[in-house]
Amino acid sequence: MNTLSYKTVSANAKTVNKQWVVVDAEGEILGRLSSKIAMIIRGKNKPEYTPHVDCGDNVIVINADKIKLTGNKLTDKTYVRYTGYPGGQRFISPKELLEKHPRRVVEKAVRGMLPKTKLGKKLYTNLFVYAGAEHPHAAQSPKTIKL
Numbered sequence: 001m002n003t004l005s006y007k008t009v010s011a012n013a014k015t016v017n018k019q020w021v022v023v024d025a026e027g028e029i030l031g032r033l034s035s036k037i038a039m040i041i042r043g044k045n046k047p048e049y050t051p052h053v054d055c056g057d058n059v060i061v062i063n064a065d066k067i068k069l070t071g072n073k074l075t076d077k078t079y080v081r082y083t084g085y086p087g088g089q090r091f092i093s094p095k096e097l098l099e100k101h102p103r104r105v106v107e108k109a110v111r112g113m114l115p116k117t118k119l120g121k122k123l124y125t126n127l128f129v130y131a132g133a134e135h136p137h138a139a140q141s142p143k144t145i146k147l
Contacts, residue, residue, distance in 0.1 A: 009048055010050050010053075011048045011049070011050040011053050011055045012050075012053055013053065013054070015048075016043075016048075016053060016054070016055045017048075018055075018056070018057055018058060019057045019058070019142075019143070020057065020058045020060065020137060020140040020141070020142035020143070021040065021057050021058070021059055021060070021142055021143055021144070021145050022060045022061075022062060022135070022142045022143070022144045022145070023037060023059060023060070023061050023062070023144075023145060023147060024062055024063055024144070024146075025061050025062065025063050025064050025066065025067045025106060026063040026066040026067075027066060027068060028067060028068065028147070029067075029068050029069070029070055030067050030068065030069050030105065030106070030109050031109065033067070033106075033147060034106065034109035034110045034112075034113055035113055036147045037059050037061065037106075037110050037127070037147075038110050038113035038114055040056055040057050040059055041056040041057070041059055041110070041114065041123050041124075041126050041127060042056050042114065042115075042123060043055035043056030043057070044056075052119065054119065054122055054123055054126070056123065056126060057126070058126045058127075058128070058140070058142075059126060059127055059128070060128045060129075060130070060135050060137055060142055061106055061127070061128070061129045061130065062130050062132065062133050062134070062135055063130075063131075063132070063133055064102050064103050064105065064106045064129050064130060064131050065098065065102035065131040065132070067098075067102075067105060067106060069094055073094060074093070074094050074095045075093055075094075075095055076093075077093060077094050078091045078092065078093055079091070079092050079093075079094070079097060079108060102131040103129040103130065103131055106129045107127065107129050110124075110127055111124055111127075
């Protein structure tokens with residue numbers, strides 16, 4: 001057997017094949033869905049995955065307002081942010097956040113599962129979350145996948 005015939009293929013920006021996929025979040029559990037979305041955005045579901053390259057797909061999430069949280073997380077979990085001023089620490093529960101900005105619950109969950117680097121920030125731009133069933137990306141002809 002010729003051992004030189006097997007070569008490790010390392011993807012780069014030119015050789016990457018990026019696609020558009022639509023994920024319906026209706027009735028799905030937040031953490032389980034977010035981890036699968038993060039894997040697709042990262043490109044870990046592809047055989048040509050390369051850790052230092054954006055080789056994942058663009059993901060469109062629809063019906064983000066109909067996502068589920070298990071247990072008492074809807075009221076007990078808190079998202080913390082800081083305004084930058086003394087005493088400016090603000091807390092909000094997922095229930096309040098779903099009422100005000102339903103997209104942000106999914107966005108925060110997926111963002112927390114991506115790398116905390118420059119590549120992670122670039123990967124986060126491949127996520128598009130919409131509260132309703134419509135999205136403006138029909139021109140990209142995305143394919144619908146069931147996770």
